[in-house]
Amino acid sequence: MDRTQQLEKLRDIILEWNEKINVTAIRDPQEFDRKNVQDSLAILPLPEYEGAKEVLDMGTGGGFPGLPLAVCSPEKSFVLADAIGKKLKVVQAAAQELGLVNVETVHARAEDMAKTKVHREHYDLVVSRAVANMATLSEYCLPFVKLGGFFVAYKTEDAAEEIEAAKGAIARLGGHILRVEKASSNNDALLNGHVFVVVEKIAKTPKEYPRKAGTPGKDPLK
Numbered sequence: 117m118d119r120t121q122q123l124e125k126l127r128d129i130i131l132e133w134n135e136k137i138n139v140t141a142i143r144d145p146q147e148f149d150r151k152n153v154q155d156s157l158a159i160l161p162l163p164e165y166e167g168a169k170e171v172l173d174m175g176t177g178g179g180f181p182g183l184p185l186a187v188c189s190p191e192k193s194f195v196l197a198d199a200i201g202k203k204l205k206v207v208q209a210a211a212q213e214l215g216l217v218n219v220e221t222v223h224a225r226a227e228d229m230a231k232t233k234v235h236r237e238h239y240d241l242v243v244s245r246a247v248a249n250m251a252t253l254s255e256y257c258l259p260f261v262k263l264g265g266f267f268v269a270y271k272t273e274d275a276a277e278e279i280e281a282a283k284g285a286i287a288r289l290g291g292h293i294l295r296v297e298k299a300s301s302n303n304d305a306l307l308n309g310h311v312f313v314v315v316e317k318i319a320k321t322p323k324e325y326p327r328k329a330g331t332p333g334k335d336p337l338k
């Protein structure tokens with residue numbers, strides 16, 4: 117099977133599971149290709165992606181962006197994490213059916229997982245889509261990034277204000293926004309208004325972060 121066929125198979129598997137377990141609101145196959153698959157893959161040309169070996173997808177849900185990326189980058193290894201176990205069952209089933217040997221799942225909240233030695237400051241790249249506002253998301257994701265590595269958030273252009281407001285939080289967590297880059301693809305109209313917030317890890321995250329489960333969401337860092 118080539119990549120296109122694998123991505124089509126991924127779509128069919130997720131849509132079939134979706135009838136039993138609700139993992140995505142998108143039910144139309146074409147819309148699925150555009151909003152879940154192409155959108156996930158828009159990160160491929162970024163140098164921060166190209167250079168990464170170990171990638172964490174935090175709040176992967178039904179496997180996005182992690183699963184399409186794992187299909188297209190067999191040379192990288194992916195950890196797909198989420199607080200909801202039943203969504204990860206779908207991710208595991210899809211990975212198994214596709215024969216993806218570069219995917220592992222972790223069932224945990226980011227705030228708890230970040231306290232474990234094996235995961236903290238371990239990843240070359242952490243990605244995340246549609247999980248939380250930028251300040252909360254940075255507290256979830258930056259603790260996992262190794263020094264010199266990157267956190268890339270999938271956002272939309274209308275997030276400019278929340279990105280600006282998260283600068284203080286990002287600095288406290290050891291990060292620095294390198295750039296906000298427009299997502300592009302073969303057909304740019306597909307990704308209209310989507311951006312990547314590229315954050316570099318320039319200092320270790322202080323031990324007190326992330327705060328206890330629930331706090332980053334309720335009381336985002338300023």
Ligand code: SAM
Pocket residue numbers: 174175176177178179180181197198199200203224225226227244245246247256
């Ligand atoms: N990233 C996927 C996508 O773009 O289709 C799923 C997005 S879904 C709207 C948000 C996901 O983030 C949910 O599956 C939820 O369980 C997960 N999530 C939210 N807060 C989390 C946390 N603190 N730790 C781990 N997962 C979290």
